Amino acid sequence: MKSNRRQFLKTTGLAGLGLTGIGSMVKGGNVAKTTKDKEMGLTGLAIAGARYDTLASLKVESSTVSERNHVQVFNMAGYAAPKISTVRLGIIGMGNRGTGNLNTILPIEGVEIKALCDIEIVRAERAAERARKAGHTPVIYAGSKDEWKKLCERPDIDLVMVTTPWYMHAEQAVYAMEQGKHVATAVPAAGTLKECWDLVETSERTKKHLYMLENIAFCEFQLLTLNMARKGFFGEVVHCEGAYNSSKMNNNFSRTMYWDMWWLRQYAWRKGNFYPTHGLGPVAQILNINRGDRLDYLVSVETDDFMMEKKARELAQSDDFFRPFVGKDFRGNMNVTTIRTKKGKTIMLQHDATSPTPESYIHGIYGTHGAALCYPEPSRISKGEHRWVSAEEFEKIKAQYTPVITPRMREWAKTSGHGGADIQEAWRLIDCLRNGFPLDMDVYDAAAWSSIVPLSEWSVNNRSNSVDIPDFTAGAWKTNPLNMDINLEKCGNTMIK
Numbered sequence: 001m002k003s004n005r006r007q008f009l010k011t012t013g014l015a016g017l018g019l020t021g022i023g024s025m026v027k028g029g030n031v032a033k034t035t036k037d038k039e040m041g042l043t044g045l046a047i048a049g050a051r052y053d054t055l056a057s058l059k060v061e062s063s064t065v066s067e068r069n070h071v072q073v074f075n076m077a078g079y080a081a082p083k084i085s086t087v088r089l090g091i092i093g094m095g096n097r098g099t100g101n102l103n104t105i106l107p108i109e110g111v112e113i114k115a116l117c118d119i120e121i122v123r124a125e126r127a128a129e130r131a132r133k134a135g136h137t138p139v140i141y142a143g144s145k146d147e148w149k150k151l152c153e154r155p156d157i158d159l160v161m162v163t164t165p166w167y168m169h170a171e172q173a174v175y176a177m178e179q180g181k182h183v184a185t186a187v188p189a190a191g192t193l194k195e196c197w198d199l200v201e202t203s204e205r206t207k208k209h210l211y212m213l214e215n216i217a218f219c220e221f222q223l224l225t226l227n228m229a230r231k232g233f234f235g236e237v238v239h240c241e242g243a244y245n246s247s248k249m250n251n252n253f254s255r256t257m258y259w260d261m262w263w264l265r266q267y268a269w270r271k272g273n274f275y276p277t278h279g280l281g282p283v284a285q286i287l288n289i290n291r292g293d294r295l296d297y298l299v300s301v302e303t304d305d306f307m308m309e310k311k312a313r314e315l316a317q318s319d320d321f322f323r324p325f326v327g328k329d330f331r332g333n334m335n336v337t338t339i340r341t342k343k344g345k346t347i348m349l350q351h352d353a354t355s356p357t358p359e360s361y362i363h364g365i366y367g368t369h370g371a372a373l374c375y376p377e378p379s380r381i382s383k384g385e386h387r388w389v390s391a392e393e394f395e396k397i398k399a400q401y402t403p404v405i406t407p408r409m410r411e412w413a414k415t416s417g418h419g420g421a422d423i424q425e426a427w428r429l430i431d432c433l434r435n436g437f438p439l440d441m442d443v444y445d446a447a448a449w450s451s452i453v454p455l456s457e458w459s460v461n462n463r464s465n466s467v468d469i470p471d472f473t474a475g476a477w478k479t480n481p482l483n484m485d486i487n488l489e490k491c492g493n494t495m496i497k
Contacts, residue, residue, distance in 0.1 A: 070197070070474050074204045076442050077290065077473065077480035081182065081209060083436035087111050090157040090181075092148045092172055094118035094127040095259060097186050098163035101213070102127055104422045106134045107412075107497040110434050117141040117151045120259065152176040159184060159433065161213075165262040166274075170195035173210060177202045182209040184429060187277040188450035193470065196447040200472050203443040210443035211429060212450070214281035216361055217441070218421040218428075220406060220413075221374045222282040223486050225365050227403040229286045230482075234367025237286055241364030242279025243350035243375070245357050252353075253311055255321070267308055268328040272300055272457030273335045273351040277449045278361055280339075280349055281441075285484050286365060290444045293343045294477040295469040300337040300456035305330035307354050337456045339469070349452070403486035412496045427496060428485075435492035440484045447472040 089111055091098055095118070105111055113136035118124040124142035131138050139154075141147035152160055152175050160176040162169050162185040170190040173183045189212045190196045203210045216222060229237055251257045252264045266274060287293055312325035333354045339347040350362060363374040371382040380388040381397055389397065405424060412427070413420020425440075432439050448469065455467050473480065485491070 070201075070472075072204060072474040072476060073201075074207055075473075075476050075480070076203050076207075076209070077444060077476060078438045078483070079207070079209070079442070080436050080438050081207070081433070084158050084433050085110065087430055087433050088114045088156055088158045089161060090115040090117070090151045090154065090159070091127075091161045091163060092117045092151060093162065093164035093168075093186075094120075094123040095163070096257075098161075099123075099127055099130075100417060100422070101161060101163055101186075101426070102130065104416060104426045105430070106131065106136075107423075108427055108430050109495045109497060111430055112136065113138045114157050115139045115141060115151045115154060117148045119143070119145055119147070148172055149175060152179045152181060157181055162186060165259065167191050167262075167266070170199055174198050174202045177206045177208040177210065180206070180208065182211070182433065184209075184211045184213055185446070186213050187281075188212070188275070188453055189446035190450040190453070191274070192454050193451060196451050196470070196472065200443055200447050209433075209439055210446055211439050211441055212277065212281075212446035213425060214277050214441060214445075214449070215418050215421040215425045216278040217281045217285060217484070218405075218424040219282070219361070219363075219419055220421075221372075221379045222363055223403050223406060224398060224401055225363070225372045225374075226282070226286055226484060227486055228372070228397075228401045229365065229367075231401060233370055233397075233401065234365055234372070235369030237345065237365060237367040239346045239348075239364075239366040240283035240287060241348045241350075241362050241366075242281075242283045243352075243360055243362035244275050244278040245350055245352045245355075245362070246359035247356050248353040249307065249311065249356075252308075253315060253322075264325065267331045267354075268312075268325055270457055271302060271331050271335075271460040272453065272455075273337050273349055274331075274453045274457070275351055275353070276337070276349055276452040276456070279351070279363075280347065280449050280452060281445070282363060283347055283365070284445070284449060287341060287345055287347070288482065289341065290442075290448060290473055290477045291480045291482050292477070293341045293345065294471055294473065295347075295448055295451075296340050296342045297466050297468045298337055298339045298452065298455055298459060299464050299466045300335060300459035301464045302332040302335045302460045305332050305354070307333060332460075335456065335460070337452060337459075339452075404488045405486050408488065423496070427494065431492045431494040432490075434494055435490075437485070437490040437492070438481075438483065442483065444472045444477075444480075445483075 087110060094116055113131045116124050116127050116138045121142040124140045128138050128140050141151045160181045160183050162172045166188050169185045173185050176183045190199060199210050289295060308330040312322050316322040316326050334352040337349045360375040365372040373380050381394055382388050409424045412423050416423035428440055451469055459465060459467050
């Protein structure tokens with residue numbers, strides 16, 4: 001997408017990522033150039049990220065975008081779009097996540113399922129049957145890779161939900177906004193810096209919401225600690241930790257779990273933290289990122305791969321399907337990315353979906369007056385004195401700081417995914433759209449949190465050098481209003497059946 005507001009920088013010489021702070025990425029004028037860069041035919045600093053197209057072939061972007069010339073044409077932070085009494089919904093991608101989101105949203109009033117799309121006809125038909133049983137009459141788009149565009153072009157859709165493989169999210173979200181639709185996309189919202197900027201520019205120009213479905217931000221302990229932080233319990237929060245650690249080896253090597261083995265292909269071709277938002281999203285809210293502070297730069301370190309190539313080699317001995325994965329430089333078991341903010345705070349993110357570890361969304365908050373930590377269970381709170389508070393005191397603190405949304409949604413949350421987070425997020429999204437309220441997360445959150453994908457990859461491929469994180473708000477982070485209305489100060493009367 002061409003724009004006179006942005007500067008396209010070629011990956012030659014010292015161009016590379018198209019970011020400010022080149023000095024933080026190179027030392028003494030020497031450019032780190034990895035074996036992988038050479039294999040991809042790259043020069044200069046490296047690519048901002050690579051993604052697969054719908055045929056799963058690697059596509060390398062040779063140019064990226066600097067934030068220096070970006071002029072914010074409209075500030076989407078705090079934007080309240082016109083009310084939509086009945087939200088007419090179309091969903092692209094009816095795999096695991098898409099089906100789950102459909103089931104979550106069906107009981108919410110004021111929603112009409114207009115269309116469902118998947119490249120596999122059987123999945124689209126199965127989801128449509130589920131919607132019909134709930135009283136909806138969706139049209140099916142399926143069977144070819146461009147059917148999703150027809151869904152976006154329908155004039156009777158207000159909101160497009162994108163739940164395809166994440167390397168498709170940005171392209172589909174941008175197209176939907178161009179067709180006049182609000183968009184809710186699964187995580188991450190983008191895989192390259194160019195895609196991040198495309199989302200920002202398109203949302204600002206069209207005044208259409210780009211909402212990233214970061215459900216972990218609505219988990220009970222994450223909501224509790226957000227309210228505690230806002231009410232000063234922790235004092236000045238100086239450091240946060242987040243993670244998505246969960247063994248996905250069986251899933252990634254399954255021939256039936258993911259369409260076109262897309263997750264395995266990502267692991268075979270990419271480095272870095274390419275699933276950062278479950279850990280980052282909740283702590284970014286606590287640190288008021290894009291609303292008083294912003295992400296400044298990061299460094300990313302990664303172990304070697306000790307399991308995936310070995311697994312591919314073992315499977316290839318009896319199944320030729322896995323032969324193309326033999327000898328690939330798979331992403332390492334554990335990625336650790338450290339981020340510093342403009343106001344001197346730090347964030348540690350982990351991502352390990354390979355090692356045989358129990359699922360962990362590490363949620364650590366450390367301030368000048370107190371701390372909190374979730375995972376491993378049980379959740380804990382500290383008021384200092386080198387100890388966690390007792391179970392009895394924990395419950396007292398919880399009672400004092402539990403935000404309004406938690407008891408309001410408690411009954412519905414009992415049967416919803418991720419401990420009730422899924423229904424709370426979906427309900428808030430629909431209620432805000434129906435009543436013309438600002439959304440709990442906006443396009444700047446989506447872009448900033450998703451930018452960790454390509455930036456951590458660059459850092460890993462360049463001996464963990466630091467790399468700057470763009471300011472997607474064009475300076476508006478200094479005055480943007482808070483979001484995440486967890487005490488429901490702006491709340492409609494949308495019911496759940």
